[in-house]
Amino acid sequence: MSARSASATPGGLGPWQYLQNVLFYVHAALATLVIGLVGLPWVATRGRRAANAVATRWIGYMLWAARLHLGVTCEVRGMPPRGDCIVAAKHQCFLDILVIAHALPRRAFIMKREVMRVPVMGWYAWKVGCIPIDRSRGRDAVRAIAREIAARHESDDGLGQLIIYPQGTRTRPGEQRDYKHGVGTMRAASQLPVVPVAVNTGLFWPRKGWGIRPGRAVVEFLPAIGPDMPQQAFMPRLQAEIEARSDRLMAEAGFNPQDAARD
Structure with missing residues (x-):
């Protein structure tokens, strides 16, 4: 794969790729509606465990539809955590949301409040x-x-794996953005381990979700950073680990940062 073909850009799709992008989104919308509505009565009576089960089914279906229509496959590396923790991830596109969430048994996100108001999906996000x-x-x-976060961790139900994007937004491959200190504040208050996650998903799935190209996307869970690390050292280490490993994953896929500068 060349660096140019790996870099997902909205333009330049052939007719067949254009059609497959359209078919995927139609399929995804219908599946979201059907799976969400069918699961509502179960979730209403059984709470978070049922909501997680329905979410797992929906995410798995979305990943299958991405393989079917778009030729996008996904690889998970490292050891996804199972206990209470904060998962701090590089965020390039919708695909890394799906892959990270599918790898975790009790996932939840810190997300913009506007997303929580989306019909069906927003209700499941709350649950x-x-x-x-x-x-x-x-x-x-x-x-x-x-x-x-600290209160949930101490509760009988526990926190699960809480996913946060330290850069605060999706970034293009090769784009540099500072990490926000919110994750450090949350770590200090909860004394939970933080699991860094590196990705190369933006090479195949652009930020705005149009112009998706086939390829093998990788999400990698890195070793956890424990609560014993001094607070002043935490943010530099988190950023260095995520960015360095994401760069290596993108290089493996043939990405050349000079192409990003030209786009």
Whole structure:
């Protein structure tokens, strides 16, 4: 695969790729509606465990549809955590959301509160334990979430694996963005391990979700950073580990940073 063909860009699709992109999104919308509605009565009576089971079925179906229509396959490397922890991941596109969530048994996300209002999907997000963030509140919102994480960890139900994107948004391959300190605040308040995750998914699935190209995307779970690490050293280490490993994964797939500069 050449660096240019690996870099997912909205333009330049052939007619067949264009059609397959359209078919995937139609298929995904219908499957979301059907799976979501069928699961509603079960989740309403059985709570988070049932919501996670339905979410797992839906995510698996989305990944299957991506293979069917788009020729996108996914590989998970490393050891996905099973206990309570914070998962800090590189975020390039919708695909890495699916792959990371599918690898975790009790996943939940910190997400924009607007997403929680989406019909069907938003309701399931609440049920699996996703935490909305009001970005307009700045540090007050981060501190409130940190307290909630600590409380959930101490509860009988536990926290599960809480996924956060330290850069705060999707990034293009080769794009550099500083990591926000919210994950450090949440780690300090909860004393939970943080599991870094590297990805190369943006090479095949662009940020805006159009112009998807076939290929093998990789998501890699790195060794956890324990709560004993000094707080001032945590953020530099987290960023260095995620960025270095993501760069290596993208290089394996033939990515050349000079192509990103030209796009």
